[in-house]
Amino acid sequence: MERWDRVGRCAGYGAALAMAPYLLIKVSWVVGSLLGLAPIGEGFNLAGWVLLNTVTIGMAGIGITLALALVRPWGMRAPGWLVAFCAWTGAGFLVSILPYAVLSTLLDAGHDGATNSGGDDSAMPGWEGALIQFSFIGMGLGLALALPAYLRRRWPEAFTARVGDDSRAAVPWAAAVAAVVGLVWAYWAVGGTLGVAHPAQRDTNGYLLTGLGALWALAGSAAVRVLARQRTTRGSHRLLLALGWLGSGSLFTWSGWRLPITLFVALAHPDDVTQPENLAIAAVLHLAAVVAGVGMLRSLVGSRPRTLAGTSPTSPHASELG
Structure with a gap:
């Protein structure tokens, strides 16, 4: 196995693991709000809050599945158009935003401000914001390394x-x-x-x-x-x-x-x-x-x-x- 391929496989598993905290946090928000144990985000009613976070749970699940598809054998057998579309949208969301994640974190640190990385609740605890930020950055970096390795294995002609x-x-x-x-x-x-x-x-x-x-x-x-x-x-x-x-x-x-x-x-x-x-x-x-x-x-x-x-x-x- 080439070194680049090994790096890509490790990055794919790392991306899936990095997105897990975001998924668990969003599930806890939905369950907690339905049971009356967690607050509803400012500006939302219960239905809107549950709908928004259910959508993001689905997006996180797709992201984890995509990361695993880039490194597991079944990913090479999945329909090419489906993997390509999910990879395209995933990279568009997360890889392209990596410079912003870094710069905004530095600016927030310089102003001693709390980072609301999730964008869903301005009153979230700091540790939740940090985990969400970690999930976004980790998933973006993982895709940036795992995706080219996968594309090179599956469609080598695109690189030559x-x-x-x-x-x-x-x-x-x-x-x-x-x-x-x-x-x-x-x-x-x-x-x-x-x-x-x-x-x-x-x-x-x-x-x-x-x-x-x-x-x-x-x-x-x-x-x-x-x-x-x-x-x-x-x-x-x-x-x-x-x-x-x-x-x-x-x-x-x-x-x-x-x-x-x-x-x-x-x-x-x-x-x-x-x-x-x-x-x-x-x-x-x-x-x-x-x-x-x-x-x-x-x-x-x-x-x-x-x-x-x-x-x-x-x-x-x-x-x-x-």
Whole structure:
């Protein structure tokens, strides 16, 4: 077994273990609230609180299953499209957010502030927040190491090929839309107020999240455009694939998560929730980001690769994603 493969397998098991505390905490919140033994999060009724945490329990379970699929033999037999989609969304959620987790933790420590990593209850005990933060960071790091090793085992041609002349996957509109979304977010991240309805509601963490979203949108857009132009070497091809994968996944998952929240705030007008951005503009951007993310993924997995040496890229798994 190659060293890189051993590292990937250890990382997969580590990711599954790291997510376990988050899963147990969320289960305890649901059971405790139903039995009247645990408080309900601020701004929620019992039904909404149970629904939200049940959804996150399901997401944690999928994350643990994905981590194990990347290292166990049955993961190689699972449907390729299912593993790829879960890996894409998981990486988009967790790997892309790792810089924010590190920077926000440092900023909170510098200001002697408590970190609310879960985002569900501002009154959670400090040890719960620390465990949730550990779960997110551990899962993200584990996926970052285990996923490439799995992809290299299952679809080795993706690491030795570039987009061929017969590619049907180049989607320039998706990269262009992602670039526009990224530029708007970058403008907001540096303090721009056009399209911001409540500037006073913005804080440091909000700037960081917006800036990080802009970074991944622009990086993913640039990577997909370069790949579509077929101007890559073997080394740059791998880097561009990683940037395109994470950029498109970040656009799809985070905007897919925020879009229904933005629509709910716009329609229900809850008294205790105020978003800084103009809700109509934010909703349009999130919708555009979701569509661009899907289009960029189509560009990455719908290609017909050919090896740099000119040999055939045929493999038993070559058609699973196309």
